[in-house]
Amino acid sequence: MSGARTPGTRPADREVSRVRILRAAAEIAAESGYEGTTISKVTKRSGLPASSVYWFFRDKDHLIAEVIRHGFEQWISSQPRWERDPRDERPLAEGLRAILSRSVRSLPQTPDFLRIGQMLLLEAREVEPEARQYFLATRDEVASSIAAWFTSYFDAGLRARRPELARDLAHIVLAATDGLLFAHQIDDALDPDEFVEVVVAIVEQAVTSD
Template sequence: MSAAPPGAGSADDREISRVRILRAAAEIASECGYEGTTISKVTKRSGLPASSVYWFFRDKDHLIAEVLRHSFEQWIAAQPRWERDPRDERPLAEGLRAILSRSVRTLPGAPDFLRIGHMLLLESREVEAEARRYFLATRDAVANNIAAWFSAHFDTELQARRPELAMDLARMVIASTDGLFLAHQIDDEWDPDDFIEIIVAIVEQAVAAG
């Protein structure tokens, strides 16, 4: 790797070029999938030479992984945090409703990491893509955060009796939002409030039955 990309100016200029490449790759991957994304297409879409792409990214696999990372970091920064303030005395259902009312409304924006990540999960290849590993690791981290949030609302008796319940509910929340995201790609007629109430009802019943 050279000290700077060909023709690069300031650090800000380099970051602008890097983001142009990431956005071009995201558009192409969303349209053509992983296999259909090529460095040649990225250079044409971004208007930057291949030498610039390879200065920032060692290969296509690394580029797509960085597309997911860049998109995820932008998306997660705008999300409500799955952390319970010890001073927050709201019941579980009310707290869950407040978080979901913000998070599910971001789904129609179709973050690249969700669209491309789901594509990668459905594709199979002999060598697992770095981007697929990143997407799975990110989902695991999110699931752990949600599970910790649920656990913070459980009394010690429920946690001892059903230690797996918090993670089961976290995975259910993620699976449900996955389904809502995919459904929105097919038909944009959806009511987030109805969806939220269904999820809250499922969680309340599971906790009561625990």
């Protein structure tokens, strides 16, 4: 950005500074929400000057959007993939149970980007922040992956009769995990295995009812 001082000459140094800013902004936004996040708070917590922040990010909205992007990329790399090996002959229920059993156990350690994204979804503004748009796009990306995974289990007849089913099931999975995410903020005694069995039962019922 013109007029801003570069936070280092080597690419490695610049990346270290960028990540420090992203982590500081993520912590503040998770604590104080979008409105409560300011560049001055980010500079104080990161220990870097405002010129460094503006070197990487054009404004607060761009910064929060990048917080979500950075957090999502880190989080998704640690999650089980919604990709079915063609050689996998497990029934749908067993495959779904295996994926959810791994993924729901990461929710108690909720990544900051998920908290921030959920807050943005619940806040209405005349001008939709770039960060909110990006979070919605990441959710749509995940929903598409889950829907494709469900579709891989459907025969041609089911796909033709109920073309919307896979997408509907993907939304059910996302809605259920959203609920579990909120529930963990209230009661950390929830049994993840029971949650998984409920979701699997709902999916099985939806697929077999015609």
